[in-house]
Amino acid sequence: MSRNTLNLDLFTQVQSDFEMRQYKVLASLKTISEDFQHNRIYPHLSDLIELRTTLLDIKKRLEDLRNDFPKRIKNIDLVNKIIEHEVVFVDGSDLSRVEDLIEWAIPHIEAKIEEGKALYEYVDEEIRIEEVGILPNYLDEGYFFVPDNEEAKLLLFEYEVSIFESAQDEYRALKTAFLKALHQGQVLLSPNSIKLELIRENQKLPNPATYSFQTKLDFPFNETIFPVVKRKLMQQLAEAS
Structure with missing residues (x-):
């Protein structure tokens, strides 16, 4: 995480400093x-959700090992999700401290996740998305416009949706590229006028799907507005496809 030390090492290398780890x-x-509280959602919210998922997985694996393989744990390989064990697993071992710390920490982490979700939901409700002009049948490439009210600018982006498959599922990913910023005076242009200007500048998209976002929020752009906008755009594209 960017401004704190909340990571997996904090939970898996407890040893004798349990109270310091809690602190x-x-x-x-x-x-x-x-x-x-300063309206900065990311990367904290997504990091917390990922950390909670990983800790719950470790907790479940350790519980299974305690029930099925009562041996002392020698090493936890978090990358490959492998737990090595050797002798009898007894309470008071380092692994027991790992379990205790995870058990104690999860409610605190979940409380912060709920705090972040409440902020996200508020921002999501305060951002509107509108189609600009007539949408083409092909929606996997196009443009979108987002206000940065802190800087009194309208930021123009190009987007492209890509699809990749795993063994279990199919995923859609959104790639964005910043084009340019319009300052306060230029923002008076209508979204359709901006779209026509982009079409003139970029001949490869003669009839691009284009979306305009509006909000009165003056929250941090990179940490809050833009991540919410991208999720909102992905939802819009998924519903239209």
Whole structure:
């Protein structure tokens, strides 16, 4: 994470400093909460959700091992999700401390996730998306416009949707590229006029799908407005496809 030390090492290398680990978890969560109070959602919210998922997975695996393979754990390989064990697993071992810390930390992490979700939902409700002109049948490439009210600018982006498959599922990814910023005076142009100007500048998209976002929020652009806009655009494209 960007401004704190809330990571997996904090939970898997407990040893004898259990209370210090608790203190570090609370200090990191306090930093995240301060960012939420300053309307900065990302990367904290997505990082917290991913951390919770990983900790719950580790907790479940450790519980299964305790029930099925009562041996002392020698090493936890988080990258490959492998747990090596050797002798009898007893309470008071390092692994037991790992379990205790995870059990203690999860409710604190979930409370911060709910705090971040509430902020996200508020921002999502305060951002509107509109189609600009007539949409073509092909929606996987196009443009979108987003206001940065902190800087009194309208930012223009190009987007492209790509699809890739895993063994289990199919995923859609959104690639964006910044084009240019229009300052306050230029923002008086209508969205359709801006779209026509982009068509003149870029002949490869003669009839691009184009979306305009509107909001009165003056929240941080990179940490809040833009991530919410991208998710909103992906939802719009998924519903239209």
